[in-house]
Amino acid sequence: MxxxxxxxxxxxxxxxxxxxxxxxxxxxxxxxxxxxxxxxxxxxxxxxxxxxxxxxxxxxxxxxxxxxxxxxxxxxxxxxxxxxxxxxxxxxxxxxxxxxxxxxxxxxxxxxxxxxxxTGKFDVSFEIAPYEVYNNTTGHIDYMAKVVPSVKDVYYWIASVTYDQKVDAKLWMEDEIADALEAGQTWTSLLDGGYIVKGDAESVFAFKGGDVYMFTAGILERVGETQINVVSEVSISYPFHAENAESKISHKCSYSDYLGEWVVKPYDVSQYRNSAWELEDAKVFSVNITTREEGRSFNMTGWGGTDNQYSSYPIVLDYADATSDKNEHFKISLPQEIKTEKGVKWAYTSWASFTKIDDSGVEDVMDYAPYDYDYDKLASEYDPQSNGWKQGFRGYVANANKTVIKILANTFKYDIMNVYIQSLWVCGMNEEGKYISDNPIYSLNGDRGGIPNATYYLVRKDVAEGLELPAPDVSKEITN
CATH class of the missing domain: 2.60.40.10 (Immunoglobulins)
Incomplete structure (x- = not known):
């Protein structure tokens, strides 16, 4: 052993x-x-x-x-x-x-x-295609860069730049990366978050302020976790007009471009609780725009969805001139009578804030109420030249693909008072045409609240259901 x-x-x-x-x-x-x-x-x-x-x-x-x-x-x-x-x-x-x-x-x-x-010289090119896509969370159109690199094993960054600043595209990209690192991001977190990409990639942008943009892509160098360098010249897409919720830029179109089914996202909703008005997030609903009188007017049904028991009754849109650059391709004049039921006259009308301006210029809200027939009579006497405050809203096509309509509320300003139209909604009136706020029979569903507020953002239904369309190239419009 x-x-x-x-x-x-x-x-x-x-x-x-x-x-x-x-x-x-x-x-x-x-x-x-x-x-x-x-x-x-x-x-x-x-x-x-x-x-x-x-x-x-x-x-x-x-x-x-x-x-x-x-x-x-x-x-x-x-x-x-x-x-x-x-x-x-x-x-x-x-x-x-x-x-x-x-x-x-x-x-x-x-x-x-x-x-x-x-390493050798990077012989890499990027094919960059701008697309319009629907954002299910906001109810608005965003823009997607679809990028296909000629070589699949490089890491790169996708950014955007305004057309006027395209010569500084690389600088814009470097500033964006620097801001991300300063905010505590790292190579790994940016990679996990989809900001740093490799191979074919898609990146979605929500723009603020209407402008002409271009998407860009540039190859990255990694030096540890907190140093990221752009080590190539950036590739740039064609220019496109980026629509967004705040912009008020109209696009020429035709009468027929308004016809069809649309998904509506109001700006927010006014609720009346505990003797006070509150604002809440709005729900989307669908409307259908059909011909009322060819080339002159439309019927819009479905307004408010299931919250409006009269949604099958049409709102009349008066067609103006969609071939102009003015953001008023159609008008909505109100009130529009729906029906009389159990002694209550129901109508679509404008809901507005009425303010008073004192001698020192201070503006105070006097009332938030519907523009009923009683107010209509008062307005016609107060401002006969403008036919009162009947034209509550105007609408127009808001993007180059003609898949977005915006409906804006009008404002009427005077020396001692202002009228701010806020909402297109239903109200009930008595025999004299007056809405009585403290009587629930004159409020839809017996509730003073639940009123969807403008601006109303309409997206063509097939786009809202997932259809992705290339954002049109506006190069010729810019050069001309």
Missing amino acids: KIKYIMMPWVLLLALVSCNKENGNDAPITGELAAPQVIIVDGTASFSMFWDEVPGAEGYRCEVTYIAGGRNVDILKTNTTSTSISVEALRPETEYTIRIAATRGGKASSNWFSEEKS
């Missing part, structure tokens, strides 16, 4: 030494570990390193650096137990030093694999 006990370790040691010699590594495991024999595979902006296990190694130390401005830039400095590792998002036409050593006991061997390796 003793002989067997003594002989076994020597047998094992001889076997290990023999194995080391067969693998071409002369260093015994009790001394310095051998340098890994590394194979490097090039990508467009990446290196992948592979090696066999080093006998006796517990792990490996990997370092990738390059020199810029007279100093070393660390791309990778890490420990791993794997026998392969990759570095991505490298700079073009740059010489890198790749070093790998086996480790044991937390220390790297003095025998390092070391090789200089250079």
Whole structure:
């Protein structure tokens, strides 16, 4: 037993030494570990390193650096137990030093694999297509950049720039990345969030302020987690008009462009609770616009959806001139009578805030009420030239694809008072044509609230259901 006990370790040691010699590594495991024999595979902006296990190694130390401005830039400095590792998002036409050593006991061997390796020129182009897409959360149109790079293994950033600032597209992109990093983002969080992308990608933008935009894409370099550089010239899409909820830019169209089914998103909803008005988020509802008198007027049914028991009764839209640039392609004059039921005259009308201006110019709200027939009589006497405040709303096509309609509320201003139209809704009136607020029989559903407020944002139903359309190229309009 003793002989067997003594002989076994020597047998094992001889076997290990023999194995080391067969693998071409002369260093015994009790001394310095051998340098890994590394194979490097090039990508467009990446290196992948592979090696066999080093006998006796517990792990490996990997370092990738390059020199810029007279100093070393660390791309990778890490420990791993794997026998392969990759570095991505490298700079073009740059010489890198790749070093790998086996480790044991937390220390790297003095025998390092070391090789200089250079990236080439990045011959990468981007195909960038702007699309209009429906946002189910906001009920508005957003814009999507669909990007297809000619080379799939580069990381890149998708941004936007106004047409007037296109010469500074790269600077805009760099500023956007810098803002993200300053806000605490990292390479990993931006990658996980879809801001840094690779391969074919889509990125959605919600613009503020109507303008002509272009999408851009640029290749990125990663230096650790918190340094990200744009290392290529940026590719730019064709220019397109970016519609948004706040802009008031109309687009020429024809009478027939208004016909069809639309999904409506009001700005918000007025609710009356505890003797006070409150604002809430609005629900979407669908309407159908049909011909009333060809080329002159429309019928719009479905207003308010299930919250309006009279939604099947049409609201009349008076067609104006959709071939003009004016944001008034149709008008809505109110009140519009629906029916008389149980002694109550029901009508579509404007709900408005009526304000009074004192001698010092201070404006106070006197009333929030529907523009009933009683107010209509008062308005006609007060402002006979403008036919009172009958024209409560105006509408127009708001995007180049003719898939968005906006309905805006009008305002009437005078020296001592102002009338701010806010809502298109139903009210009940007595025989004299007056709405009585404290009697629930004159409020729809017996509730003074639930009133959807303008601006009303209408999206063509097929787009709201997921149809994605290319945003039209406006290059010719700009150059002309």
